[in-house]
Amino acid sequence: MSPFGGAGGLGAVPAGQSAVPCFRAEDFHLFCTAGELLRGVDLVVPGGRITALIGPSGAGKSMLLRSLNRMHDRVAGLRVTGGLWFREQEIYAPDLDPVCLRRRVGMVFRQPVVFPASIFDNVAYGPRVHRLELGPAGLATRVERCLRAAGLWDEVRDVLRQPAGRLTGGQRQRLAIARALAVDPEVLLLDEPTATVDPVATARIEDALLRLRGALTVVVVTHNLAQAARISQQTVFMLEGRVVESGPTEVVFHQPRDTRTEDYLTGRFG
Amino acid sequence: MIRAARPLDRLAGGALWVALAVVLLPLAGMVWLAVRHLPAVWLAPRGLWPAIRGSLSVVGVGLALAVPAGLCGGVWVAEVRQGFLARAVRLSAALLGGASGVVVGYAALFALVHGFGWGFGTAAGGLALAAVMLPQVVGATTEAVAAVPDALRDASLALGANRRTTVWRVVAPAAAPRILAGVLGAASLGIGETAALACTLGWTGVPSAAGSYLTRAVWSSVRRPESGAAALAVLLLVVLALRAAADRMGGRS
Ligand SMILES: Nc1ncnc2c1ncn2[C@@H]1O[C@H](COP(=O)(O)OP(=O)(O)OP(=O)(O)O)[C@@H](O)[C@H]1O
Numbered sequence: 001m002s003p004f005g006g007a008g009g010l011g012a013v014p015a016g017q018s019a020v021p022c023f024r025a026e027d028f029h030l031f032c033t034a035g036e037l038l039r040g041v042d043l044v045v046p047g048g049r050i051t052a053l054i055g056p057s058g059a060g061k062s063m064l065l066r067s068l069n070r071m072h073d074r075v076a077g078l079r080v081t082g083g084l085w086f087r088e089q090e091i092y093a094p095d096l097d098p099v100c101l102r103r104r105v106g107m108v109f110r111q112p113v114v115f116p117a118s119i120f121d122n123v124a125y126g127p128r129v130h131r132l133e134l135g136p137a138g139l140a141t142r143v144e145r146c147l148r149a150a151g152l153w154d155e156v157r158d159v160l161r162q163p164a165g166r167l168t169g170g171q172r173q174r175l176a177i178a179r180a181l182a183v184d185p186e187v188l189l190l191d192e193p194t195a196t197v198d199p200v201a202t203a204r205i206e207d208a209l210l211r212l213r214g215a216l217t218v219v220v221v222t223h224n225l226a227q228a229a230r231i232s233q234q235t236v237f238m239l240e241g242r243v244v245e246s247g248p249t250e251v252v253f254h255q256p257r258d259t260r261t262e263d264y265l266t267g268r269f270g
Numbered sequence: 271m272i273r274a275a276r277p278l279d280r281l282a283g284g285a286l287w288v289a290l291a292v293v294l295l296p297l298a299g300m301v302w303l304a305v306r307h308l309p310a311v312w313l314a315p316r317g318l319w320p321a322i323r324g325s326l327s328v329v330g331v332g333l334a335l336a337v338p339a340g341l342c343g344g345v346w347v348a349e350v351r352q353g354f355l356a357r358a359v360r361l362s363a364a365l366l367g368g369a370s371g372v373v374v375g376y377a378a379l380f381a382l383v384h385g386f387g388w389g390f391g392t393a394a395g396g397l398a399l400a401a402v403m404l405p406q407v408v409g410a411t412t413e414a415v416a417a418v419p420d421a422l423r424d425a426s427l428a429l430g431a432n433r434r435t436t437v438w439r440v441v442a443p444a445a446a447p448r449i450l451a452g453v454l455g456a457a458s459l460g461i462g463e464t465a466a467l468a469c470t471l472g473w474t475g476v477p478s479a480a481g482s483y484l485t486r487a488v489w490s491s492v493r494r495p496e497s498g499a500a501a502l503a504v505l506l507l508v509v510l511a512l513r514a515a516a517d518r519m520g521g522r523s
């Protein structure tokens with residue numbers, strides 16, 4: 001199966017972005033003191049598209065997602081084998097600086113996180129810590145662009161200097177997306193970004209992700225299969241620490257090759 | 271279904287009320303004493319201003335030393351969490367915190383006042399108070415930093431910020447209200463400290479020692495009760511105000 005070809009409705013994606021996969025995993029295992037959490041993942045994530053990562057609880061979706069920008073370096077007894085690449089760069093190479101990787105590969109978590117600061121300062125955090133030479137006007141422009149991209153601008157344009165803690169859950173999650181976008185990442189990883197927000201905010205977040213498609217590679221973990229079908233072009237189905245099936249979303253949803261995929265999608269799982 | 275209270279439950283409930291009374295009665299007494307003798311502050315024969323000034327300056331010096339050191343130590347202990355040095359810092363903070371004021375005071379008297387020849391005064395007193403307050407600041411900072419959810423750290427790290435930036439720009443501000451509460455608590459502890467100050471600022475038996483401070487004014491004027499009560503009133507008001515401010519700070523987060 002070619003991970004690049006045959007994806008439905010992808011006319012807008014420039015051909016060049018598919019040339020080198022954004023992420024690639026070959027027999028990737030991840031161990032910690034609790035045991036083997038990823039048991040040989042094989043995966044190709046094409047650039048410039050939205051890839052949905054689905055599977056039952058405990059399948060290792062979050063584990064795999066966090067591996068992609070080395071977010072669990074702090075886990076006790078962490079050890080990996082096999083290959084995992086971000087473009088041509090081996091993610092767990094000893095000489096790779098996770099700080100540089102994470103700047104290019106941003107992440108948004110299940111539980112919305114706001115820093116104890118104003119809305120503006122939340123979004124400006126990344127550019128500031130990376131000392132991007134934007135100037136005050138440039139920074140303000142960047143903050144506005146990212147808030148617009150996250151679909152939050154209209155709600156907060158007049159209260160940018162107020163504490164971000166006053167925002168609702170759905171607004172907080174969009175603020176987290178805007179904050180992640182502010183360092184101009186190449187990839188956005190999202191772990192169940194709509195799990196804790198209401199349907200209206202969910203729709204806003206989905207719209208935002210769809211607008212980002214093409215400019216950014218998006219990998220989104222979700223338990224909401226309708227959401228995966230709505231926004232993703234690629235779907236990866238995981239089970240027990242392995243990728244069972246991956247491919248264009250239409251194919252995975254309508255003609256799954258593996259019976260386990262079919263069982264999960266039809267709710268007959270377990 | 272709600273069952274009727276059993277005897278054991280009632281006993282526990284009763285004990286709770288007794289405990290509450292044990293805590294509240296002295297507090298009410300203190301407030302009453304403070305309010306009753308407040309006018310005496312201004313009527314006190316020689317005035318309490320030297321004592322207030324002395325207490326403030328020695329607490330100020332103590333805070334100036336203890337806060338930066340305690341902040342760095344606490345943040346470091348909480349963020350590192352393991353390793354020999356972190357354990358050593360935690361242990362010495364616990365040791366210092368367990369030592370009573372008289373131990374710290376005697377050590378300061380022996381080493382600073384006499385040993386280094388600093389004599390009685392604000393320098394020795396401030397340093398001794400810093401030793402009394404440091405464990406409080408370290409403890410409050412450690413707890414405040416440990417209480418910051420990892421989600422906040424992860425969100426910062428995921429933006430490509432390094433550990434140090436994350437600690438100073440995200441974790442510390444998130445912990446700030448509780449840290450400030452701890453500092454205010456330490457200040458109120460310093461205001462009320464007696465033994466450590468007696469050894470470093472002097473007590474009634476040391477003629478050469480001119481250092482004046484609130485707790486000394488309380489116990490050195492037993493023969494003139496109204497002046498002692500006035501000093502006590504000021505002391506209690508300051509401590510109550512600091513505690514109330516600390517509680518308000520700690521409640522916000
Ligand atoms: N820090 C950790 N230490 C040890 N085991 C962990 C840790 N985090 C997760 N696990 C285990 O790893 C396995 C995979 O977890 P993971 O969080 O990736 O699942 P998931 O697919 O994201 O599930 P969910 O949909 O519920 O979020 C689970 O069995 C979980 O118990």
Ligand SMILES: [Mg+2]
Pocket residue numbers: 061062063191
């Ligand atoms: Mg998960």
